[in-house]
Amino acid sequence: MRLAEHKYRTTSRIAGQLLHVENVHAARIGEVVRVVGPDNIELEGEILEVAKGNVLIQLFGETRGFNLENAEIIFTDTIRQVPLGKDILGRRFNGSFQPIDGLPMFLASEWRPARGYPINPVCRLRPEEFIETGISAIDGLNTLVKGQKLPIFSCAGLPAKELVAQILQNAKLRESSKSFAVIFVALGLTFHEYSFYLKALQDIESEFVAIINMADDPVMERLMAPRFALTVAEYLAFDQDMDILVLVTDMTNYCDALREISNARKELPGRRGYPGYMYSDLASLYERAGRIKGSKGSITMIPVITMPEDDITHPIPDLTGYITEGQIVLSRELHQQGVFPPIDVLPSLSRLMQKGIGAQRTREDHRDLANQLYKHYAKGRELKKLEAIVGRDGMAEPDQLLLDFAAIFENQFIHQGTDARTIYKTLDKGLEILKAFNLVSDSFIEIQSEE
Amino acid sequence: MKTVTTGKIISISGATVRTDLTGLTLFERVSVGEQNLTGEVVRLEKDSTVLQIYEDPSGLGLDEPVKGLGVSLETTLGPGLLSVMFDGLQRNLDVLADKTGSFIHPIHLPSSLDLKKEWSFTPLVKNGVTVSSGDKIGYIDEGPFQHPIIVPPGKSGRIENILQGSITLEEPLCLLDNGYEIFGYHRWPMRIPRPYKNKISPQEPVITGQRIIDFLFPLARGGTSIIPGGFGTGKTILEQTIAKHADVDIVIYAGCGERGNEMSELIEEFLELEDPRNNCPLMERTVLVVNTSNMPVAAREASIYTAVTLGEYYRDLGFHVLLLADSISRWAEALREISSSLEEMPGEEGYPTYLASRLSSFVERAGIVETMSGDIGSLSMILSVSPPGGDFTEPVTQSLLRTAGAFLMLDTTLANSRHFPAISWVQSYSLYQNILEDYFREKFSEDWQNLRNRCREIMHKEESLKEIMEIVGIEGLQEQDRLVMTVAEEIRNSFLAQNAYTDDAFCDPGKTLDIIRSITELYLKEQNKKREKQT
Numbered sequence: 001m002r003l004a005e006h007k008y009r010t011t012s013r014i015a016g017q018l019l020h021v022e023n024v025h026a027a028r029i030g031e032v033v034r035v036v037g038p039d040n041i042e043l044e045g046e047i048l049e050v051a052k053g054n055v056l057i058q059l060f061g062e063t064r065g066f067n068l069e070n071a072e073i074i075f076t077d078t079i080r081q082v083p084l085g086k087d088i089l090g091r092r093f094n095g096s097f098q099p100i101d102g103l104p105m106f107l108a109s110e111w112r113p114a115r116g117y118p119i120n121p122v123c124r125l126r127p128e129e130f131i132e133t134g135i136s137a138i139d140g141l142n143t144l145v146k147g148q149k150l151p152i153f154s155c156a157g158l159p160a161k162e163l164v165a166q167i168l169q170n171a172k173l174r175e176s177s178k179s180f181a182v183i184f185v186a187l188g189l190t191f192h193e194y195s196f197y198l199k200a201l202q203d204i205e206s207e208f209v210a211i212i213n214m215a216d217d218p219v220m221e222r223l224m225a226p227r228f229a230l231t232v233a234e235y236l237a238f239d240q241d242m243d244i245l246v247l248v249t250d251m252t253n254y255c256d257a258l259r260e261i262s263n264a265r266k267e268l269p270g271r272r273g274y275p276g277y278m279y280s281d282l283a284s285l286y287e288r289a290g291r292i293k294g295s296k297g298s299i300t301m302i303p304v305i306t307m308p309e310d311d312i313t314h315p316i317p318d319l320t321g322y323i324t325e326g327q328i329v330l331s332r333e334l335h336q337q338g339v340f341p342p343i344d345v346l347p348s349l350s351r352l353m354q355k356g357i358g359a360q361r362t363r364e365d366h367r368d369l370a371n372q373l374y375k376h377y378a379k380g381r382e383l384k385k386l387e388a389i390v391g392r393d394g395m396a397e398p399d400q401l402l403l404d405f406a407a408i409f410e411n412q413f414i415h416q417g418t419d420a421r422t423i424y425k426t427l428d429k430g431l432e433i434l435k436a437f438n439l440v441s442d443s444f445i446e447i448q449s450e451e
Numbered sequence: 452m453k454t455v456t457t458g459k460i461i462s463i464s465g466a467t468v469r470t471d472l473t474g475l476t477l478f479e480r481v482s483v484g485e486q487n488l489t490g491e492v493v494r495l496e497k498d499s500t501v502l503q504i505y506e507d508p509s510g511l512g513l514d515e516p517v518k519g520l521g522v523s524l525e526t527t528l529g530p531g532l533l534s535v536m537f538d539g540l541q542r543n544l545d546v547l548a549d550k551t552g553s554f555i556h557p558i559h560l561p562s563s564l565d566l567k568k569e570w571s572f573t574p575l576v577k578n579g580v581t582v583s584s585g586d587k588i589g590y591i592d593e594g595p596f597q598h599p600i601i602v603p604p605g606k607s608g609r610i611e612n613i614l615q616g617s618i619t620l621e622e623p624l625c626l627l628d629n630g631y632e633i634f635g636y637h638r639w640p641m642r643i644p645r646p647y648k649n650k651i652s653p654q655e656p657v658i659t660g661q662r663i664i665d666f667l668f669p670l671a672r673g674g675t676s677i678i679p680g681g682f683g684t685g686k687t688i689l690e691q692t693i694a695k696h697a698d699v700d701i702v703i704y705a706g707c708g709e710r711g712n713e714m715s716e717l718i719e720e721f722l723e724l725e726d727p728r729n730n731c732p733l734m735e736r737t738v739l740v741v742n743t744s745n746m747p748v749a750a751r752e753a754s755i756y757t758a759v760t761l762g763e764y765y766r767d768l769g770f771h772v773l774l775l776a777d778s779i780s781r782w783a784e785a786l787r788e789i790s791s792s793l794e795e796m797p798g799e800e801g802y803p804t805y806l807a808s809r810l811s812s813f814v815e816r817a818g819i820v821e822t823m824s825g826d827i828g829s830l831s832m833i834l835s836v837s838p839p840g841g842d843f844t845e846p847v848t849q850s851l852l853r854t855a856g857a858f859l860m861l862d863t864t865l866a867n868s869r870h871f872p873a874i875s876w877v878q879s880y881s882l883y884q885n886i887l888e889d890y891f892r893e894k895f896s897e898d899w900q901n902l903r904n905r906c907r908e909i910m911h912k913e914e915s916l917k918e919i920m921e922i923v924g925i926e927g928l929q930e931q932d933r934l935v936m937t938v939a940e941e942i943r944n945s946f947l948a949q950n951a952y953t954d955d956a957f958c959d960p961g962k963t964l965d966i967i968r969s970i971t972e973l974y975l976k977e978q979n980k981k982r983e984k985q986t
Contacts, residue, residue: 025513026512026513026514027512027513028510028511028512028513029463029465029508029509029510029511029512030508030509030510031510031512048464048465049462049463049464049465050462050463050464050512050513051461051462051463051464051469052461052462052513079509079510113509115507115509116554117507117554117555117556118554118555118711118743118745118746119553119554119555119711119745120544120547120548120551120552120553120554120555121536121544121706121711121714121715121718121741121743122536122544122545122548122715122718123548123552123553123554124711124712124714124715125715126712126715126716126719127712147712148712238553267791268791268797268801269801270787270800270801271800271801271839276784276787276788276791276801277748277788277791279708279744279781279784280708280744280745280748280784280785280788283708283743283744283745284745286745287710287711287743287744287745288745290711290712292553293553294553295553313839313840313841313842314840315839315840318682318839318840319839321682321683322682322837323710323744325710325712325713326683327683346867347683347867349683351683351713352712354952355716371869374869375868375869378867378868378869379868382868385921386920386921386924389921389922390922390923390924394924394926395924395926396924396925396926399925
């Protein structure tokens with residue numbers, strides 16, 4: 001502990017949001033600094049590197065107007081903490097965690113470091129409680145469970161936000177759980193998208209916390225906003241026993257911010273210029289989802305990613321897919337066919353589905369039904385490629401049937417417009433299509449819904 | 452042993468710290484800062500030393516103390532390891548949870564093993580006997596099996612006094628005439644391979660219970676298989692299924708930079724499932740080394756060395772050990788992160804140039820050996836690789852291809868059509884196939900090789916026919932070829948595919964042989980029928 005705040009005016013270099021200060025006596029990694037600039041603008045920053053008396057500081061906010069003489073740097077001797085308290089619900093903040101809803105800051109009952117600590121793997125509880133999203137392609141074939149992190153891989157121009165809004169609207173989580181809240185993190189969002197999401201959030205009538213970083217807000221804040229949000233989520237989930245859904249959009253902007261800052265720090269670039277530590281950095285966010293023993297709450301995470309050039313092997317979706325428990329992939333082709341939601345179930349996957357479905361959770365025949373739908377649709381899609389070469393008439397009759405099945409599956413099962421389907425309706429729909437094509441396997445045991 | 456020396460931190464950049472402390476040795480373990488974070492010496496200079504911190508360095512400040520501990524990073528070896536879950540630095544995660552709760556905070560734990568626990572020790576040698584490195588002096592009853600206590604490598608002497616009955620690890624249980632005390636446990640520097648008398652060339656397979664592996668791409672005891680695959684191709688499920696069913700004595704599972712939820716699933720399943728050979732929970736033959744992706748990166752780098760040292764220890768006790776690591780790519784990325792924070796010159800794709808040599812010396816720690824005491828023990832490895840973008844031309848896969856004996860390539864197309872395990876029968880290979888030929892022939896069936904060749908032949912034929920079929924359609928194929936397509940589909944669906952969630956998850960080689968034999972016999976019969984019809 002230092003007895004007084006240390007102030008310096010020894011800035012030696014400013015580059016973007018990075019500040020070098022000389023002749024510093026005591027500094028810690030991760031220590032928060034306040035920088036007072038021209039016209040008494042005050043910015044916060046964090047210490048990245050210390051080498052003898054030289055300190056490298058990353059600033060949060062706009063550095064325009066700063067020069068080497070007018071910046072006063074105050075070392076606070078604390079690391080970056082997030083204020084927490086029950087009153088946080090219903091509030092909106094910016095990427096520096098300042099309220100932007102016109103109300104004063106809430107009264108914090110405690111403070112925790114924004115970076116968080118890793119969950120001890122032995123304290124994790126296996127995620128297995130089914131969450132009904134009302135969307136057949138997800139509930140039926142890529143089931144979401146409490147505590148899972150399941151990203152949406154979208155492409156520019158596809159209706160990812162409409163899908164997210166529909167999940168919010170329909171998610172049964174909020175009915176089964178008494179205390180449910182959404183934490184919404186906007187990263188580099190345009191005003192158009194922001195107002196869409198805000199309306200969707202206000203429509204659902206459950207409580208939410210929003211942390212908003214707009215497209216013209218400081219890039220550095222994009223790296224902090226999800227960390228603030230997850231610290232809040234951990235507090236609400238594991239201390240207040242709430243079920244929390246964390247919605248982050250758009251992680252592509254986060255990764256671009258990471259690249260920008262890394263480049264400003266003159267670090268070695270990795271694939272496509274993204275830093276080599278991007279995997280670990282993304283993991284430090286995504287892995288904060290989950291459930292822990294001894295707590296009733298949970299953190300479920302749905303990050304939205306826009307795949308640059310529609311390329312799923314691009315480092316951002318690629319590294320994300322290696323960390324998250326599956327992915328929901330949107331398809332341009334289905335979108336053009338007018339299918340909504342345009343989810344391509346073949347590359348989509350939910351790794352935690354096996355534990356979340358079956359008797360007592362959804363319905364006993366769920367697994368069997370999902371496998372059959374999947375198998376025949378995969379076959380049908382493969383035949384579609386063949387059709388493009390030999391033409392429909394050149395194909396055997398059973399193959400033509402599968403082609404029709406794939407088309408009906410897309411138009412009736414995947415496509416559902418804005419209606420919500422219960423899990424029973426989803427399963428019945430799937431069975432109905434299979435039956436219409438005589439594709440139900442002999443070993444299949446039909447289960448009647450209790451609905 | 453050197454005395455503890457103290458210095459100060461002069462610079463910090465991420466997890467890389469420079470201290471003015473000199474006189475340390477390379478790879479010496481250090482204690483850094485007021486929180487006593489664990490670190491390792493990575494570079495020595497004339498008036499300063501560069502350290503790598505193995506924990507979250509947040510809050511670390513200038514001028515905080517650095518202590519050299521005079522030893523390198525070590526793994527603690529002895530009874531009490533089984534069914535425990537350790538982190539990359541071999542800290543017991545259950546003990547850690549007691550100390551810091553559900554979230555991991557940097558904290559120093561005195562020992563990886565419970566030194567206070569009472570064990571029952573039965574000596575195998577009497578006072579006056581001369582013993583040397585690796586000799587078994589007795590055993591401790593640990594769960595379902597006897598844990599031999601060996602003379603630590605490099606030590607020898609005549610036994611002056613050996614205890615019997617109830618002991619703890621805290622006290623020596625044997626005194627040698629040269630004053631050396633043998634405890635129930637010892638420590639070994641994790642980056643140095645443990646000694647053995649001779650390496651033997653592999654002759655027996657590890658039966659994994661996966662038909663496609665045992666039949667087409669077998670793994671030898673003491674060999675190494677690699678499993679590269681893009682995300683969603685089922686690497687983790689395959690590794691975990693093998694961990695459950697492989698016919699080995701001890702399983703070391705290293706979860707290196709992977710998902711936390713998967714690990715909790717694994718633990719629960721291992722506690723529920725029984726080892727068919729002794730009806731004890733599978734967990735009792737397993738040691739888990741877990742460093743999930745959000746735990747400190749440097750400890751992730753150390754985790755596979757912790758795991759391999761544990762594996763070698765059980766090998767030295769005369770057991771057959773299987774080390775599964777998921778995934779080596781995450782280890783390589785940790786190496787890259789550390790290397791870049793040390794400002795080393797990068798090689799291909801930013802990986803340090805020593806990536807290939809580190810990997811090959813790691814893989815060489817596998818093997819079947821004659822231990823120092825003359826027993827046979829083996830350490831086999833199955834390593835999963837997560838190539839970025841599913842592109843196998845990347846450096847980690849390529850370096851491993853040069854050292855590993857079997858290559859089980861996971862195919863995204865197969866995974867997308869839900870064919871699991873998604874091992875490609877076209878691109879995979881096993882160099883152990885010829886060595887193991889005799890074993891399979893003697894142990895199972897004379898026509899093992901014939902059947903395998905026939906199965907291969909059909910699958911290859913299907914592959915080339917597929918291309919033709921894409922142009923002319925199935926109707927355009929000749930009758931004989933259409934039969935091949937049908938049989939190949941049957942082989943794919945009821946032989947090569949195996950559901951990890953049903954009883955079919957394990958298939959013994961006898962049954963494997965029965966299935967393939969019945970399919971190929973049917974094929975031959977149909978083929979003959981068609982031929983007769985033609986003539």
